[in-house]
Amino acid sequence: xxxxxxxxxAIALTDIEAGTLVRVKVGDQNxxxxxxxxxxxxxxxxxxxxxxxxxxYRYGEIIGRAVKPIRVGQHVHTHNLESVRGxxxxxx
Amino acid sequence: MNFQGYRRPEGSVGIRNYTLILxxxxxxxxxxxxxxxxxxxxxxxTHQHGCAQIGQDMEQTFRTLAGxxxxxxxxxxxxxxxxxxxxxxxxxxxxxxxxxKPTEMLNIQDEHGTRRTIGKGVAIANRMAKSAIKMKREQxxxxxxxxxxxxxxxxxxSGITANPALGVASDMIIKEGGTTILSExxxxxxxxxxxxxxxxxxxxxxxxxxxxxxxEQKIKAMGVDFIGxxxxxxxxxxxxxxIEEKSLGCIFKAGAAQIKQVLExxxxxxxxxxxxxxxxxxxxxxxxxxxxGGAQLIAFTTGQGTPVGSAVAPVIKITGNPRTYLNMxxxxxxxxxxxxxxxxxxxxxxxRIFNEIIKVASGKRTKAESLGYHEFAIxxxxxxx
Numbered sequence: 001x002x003x004x005x006x007x008x009x010a011i012a013l014t015d016i017e018a019g020t021l022v023r024v025k026v027g028d029q030n031x032x033x034x035x036x037x038x039x040x041x042x043x044x045x046x047x048x049x050x051x052x053x054x055x056x057y058r059y060g061e062i063i064g065r066a067v068k069p070i071r072v073g074q075h076v077h078t079h080n081l082e083s084v085r086g087x088x089x090x091x092x
Numbered sequence: 093m094n095f096q097g098y099r100r101p102e103g104s105v106g107i108r109n110y111t112l113i114l115x116x117x118x119x120x121x122x123x124x125x126x127x128x129x130x131x132x133x134x135x136x137x138t139h140q141h142g143c144a145q146i147g148q149d150m151e152q153t154f155r156t157l158a159g160x161x162x163x164x165x166x167x168x169x170x171x172x173x174x175x176x177x178x179x180x181x182x183x184x185x186x187x188x189x190x191x192x193k194p195t196e197m198l199n200i201q202d203e204h205g206t207r208r209t210i211g212k213g214v215a216i217a218n219r220m221a222k223s224a225i226k227m228k229r230e231q232x233x234x235x236x237x238x239x240x241x242x243x244x245x246x247x248x249x250s251g252i253t254a255n256p257a258l259g260v261a262s263d264m265i266i267k268e269g270g271t272t273i274l275s276e277x278x279x280x281x282x283x284x285x286x287x288x289x290x291x292x293x294x295x296x297x298x299x300x301x302x303x304x305x306x307x308e309q310k311i312k313a314m315g316v317d318f319i320g321x322x323x324x325x326x327x328x329x330x331x332x333x334x335i336e337e338k339s340l341g342c343i344f345k346a347g348a349a350q351i352k353q354v355l356e357x358x359x360x361x362x363x364x365x366x367x368x369x370x371x372x373x374x375x376x377x378x379x380x381x382x383x384x385g386g387a388q389l390i391a392f393t394t395g396q397g398t399p400v401g402s403a404v405a406p407v408i409k410i411t412g413n414p415r416t417y418l419n420m421x422x423x424x425x426x427x428x429x430x431x432x433x434x435x436x437x438x439x440x441x442x443x444r445i446f447n448e449i450i451k452v453a454s455g456k457r458t459k460a461e462s463l464g465y466h467e468f469a470i471x472x473x474x475x476x477x
Contacts, residue, residue: 011248042248043331063337083334085282
């Protein structure tokens with residue numbers, strides 16, 4: 001499930017095994033990709049390559065930034081995505 | 093749309109008809125509980141506050157305790173004080189009495205201890221409860237409803253199923269002329285620009301940015317990342333990674349209506365329609381604030397499931413996670429897990445939530461009520477002296 005045409009992550013509607021070919025709808029486009037890692041139900045995976053420091057979009061809005069390069073089909077979670085707002089000692 | 097409610101002397105409408113035994117301070121909680129245990133139709137609240145508090149923190153605890161007594165679901169209140177606490181029984185009595193409801197008080201020190209306080213308390217509570225039972229439900233308009241919106245134990249399904257469906261129900265209540273309260277300021281962080289766009293006036297918009305900034309500064313003053321606190325470990329297990337992601341999913345439960353007012357914790361709305369209350373993301377502190385502000389009912393979405401309830405207001409549990417519905421059916425009232433499988437639309441589930449709200453307002457018991465869940469927690473903003 002992709003929620004907005006700007007999004008670069010999708011939500012798994014079921015547990016997805018590594019190596020599964022999935023089809024996601026982004027706006028009017030259908031994208032086919034191979035999921036690289038096991039994705040638990042309701043977790044996110046990248047639908048495109050995301051470079052380190054780049055924003056991650058869900059609902060068409062920024063939910064944080066990549067702390068390392070994320071490749072298409074990889075699991076996106078606390079190991080490679082961090083909050084911009086929830087960090088200590090940061091100024092807005 | 094109509095429902096069957098209890099009309100109170102000051103004009104508000106209750107959906108439950110309780111006699112409240114209200115302890116002013118932690119030192120009076122055990123005594124209040126023993127009175128409540130002996131009288132049918134009473135409820136009580138256990139808390140650890142009411143003394144050694146100052147300034148705005150003391151005011152907030154006072155506003156919350158008095159607000160719970162003023163909640164339209166309460167027919168009458170017996171206040172149990174100790175006698176030497178910061179927030180005295182008399183001050184709370186005066187605030188509740190203004191609503192025109194039967195209110196009485198006992199101080200444990202004035203009554204010479206436990207036995208006489210309980211004896212007198214049971215007699216007063218019995219009289220109050222007997223009188224409350226005589227009140228009958230009558231037809232009331234849905235515009236009288238004040239519904240608190242809450243989400244807890246969120247996972248990724250919350251933002252795409254249960255919260256948008258509750259948003260549909262919230263818009264329906266507002267269309268009927270009623271009021272809904274969006275709370276949990278922590279969960280506006282990263283989504284405040286989307287919410288502020290919907291403010292009815294520039295002042296309300298500025299207040300939204302103000303309360304978010306205030307919350308963020310408080311968190312940052314701790315000098316640590318707030319991951320682990322928000323999102324919680326359970327949120328993270330459920331697939332939510334950052335506070336921004338949680339917030340963006342969280343605000344969907346407030347539908348698409350204009351925001352009319354920003355309230356302090358426990359403050360009563362003076363406007364109808366959608367309002368925001370400045371509460372923390374802590375579920376029980378948040379629902380306590382909204383009930384003190386006059387919410388008769390809480391609509392609570394939960395991705396991972398929670399049993400939480402309230403002694404004073406029914407809490408309707410809604411989950412968008414079909415697995416949670418199967419696992420915790422005894423705690424969940426509305427299954428919104430049909431959306432994810434495409435069996436129902438968000439609008440269809442929203443209408444079901446609205447209908448459930450009307451039924452519960454008319455007396456249908458929620459799962460949390462049937463199981464006797466009575467959580468209560470006052471949000472603190474200052475040190476204990």
